[in-house]
Amino acid sequence: MNPRHFISLLDLSGDELRGLIRRAIELKNHRDPDYQPLKGRVLAMIFEKSSTRTRISFEAGMGHFGGSALFLSPRDTQLGRGEPLRDSAKVISSMVDCIMLRTDKHGTVTTFAEHSSVPVINGLTDEQHPCQLLADMQTYFELRGDIQGKTVAWIGDGNNMCHSYIHAAMRLGFALNIACPAGYRPSPAIVDEAGECVRFFDTALAAAKDADLVVTDVWASMGQEEEQKLREVAFKGYQVNASIMQKAKSDALFMHCLPAHRGEEVSGEVIDGLQSVVFQEAENRLHAQKALLEFLICKK
Ligand code: CP
Ligand code: NVA
Secondary structure, three states: OOOOOOOOOHHHHHHHHHHHHHHHHHHHHOOOOOOOOOOOEEEEEEEEEOOOOOHHHHHHHHHHHEEEEEEEEEHHHHHHOOOOHHHHHHHHHOOOOOOEEEEHHHHHHHHHHHOOOOEEEEEOOOOOOHHHHHHHHHHHHHHHHOOOOOOEEOOOOOHHHHHHHHHHHHHHOOOEEEEEEEEEEEOOHHHHHHHHHHHEOOOHHHHOEEEEEEEEOOOOOOOOHHHHHHHHHHHHOOOHHHHHHHHHHOOOOOEEOOOOOOOOOOOOHHHHOOEOOOOHHHHHHHHHHHHHHHHHHOOO
């Protein structure tokens, strides 16, 4: 039987997603050190790009569940010397129980999954970051209840995080207001698929109006460091600051996947202010991914 993968949020139904969020909250609130459903199981983690949260949360999660995690980088494996992805996927999946990849090209993860005999998890690509959305949605549900029917404002780059927010809007039934500078909009293919749950606005202020949640991300993602100066000019006017938050509902939350650049995409007073839940969001990477690992590895 083909394994179940988690390459995109769209790999889960809305019910499955809500089930995972509920389970993540349960695991967080009732930690039982004797519950070790992944005893003896191994997660391989392949990182082509840097990470703090993703690496630590997966490694700690496997440890809590009695399993272990292997950190692999292309520099230290034959992946970096050109061994074909399909061969690597067959070999690695013959030895471990699950594989997480953080890669530059989204196609690397999909090709890997095609040839893997165990579940493959997308730990971020240039196109999507679905694990982060599990944590973001868990955080919203914990603080405000179900997000169905709410309004989320995405301000800034139409990047991997924005794409996964579009997928979350499709699966969980919220409206996504997007404000991006010209030339930095999300992929038309992903937007087209979303239909009416996505709306574009010309300014950040307009997108934030009456939002229940305001979200942003860095202006230059990993691999775009050379565009930093150009992007600082293009994204002027797209900083989430107090005037943007004033347009949102008075009880609106602020989220950012981190790492953040204070003074660029978000002002210090917002990210360190009372509406910001970024550290709860970061911690929830651990709980949400434990629920995901249990779902993918234990459920047959
Ligand atoms: N948010 C996130 O994915 O963080 P890391 O890059 O530190 O893993
Ligand atoms: N958009 C960012 C997210 C980092 C977690 C990046 O891809 O670098």
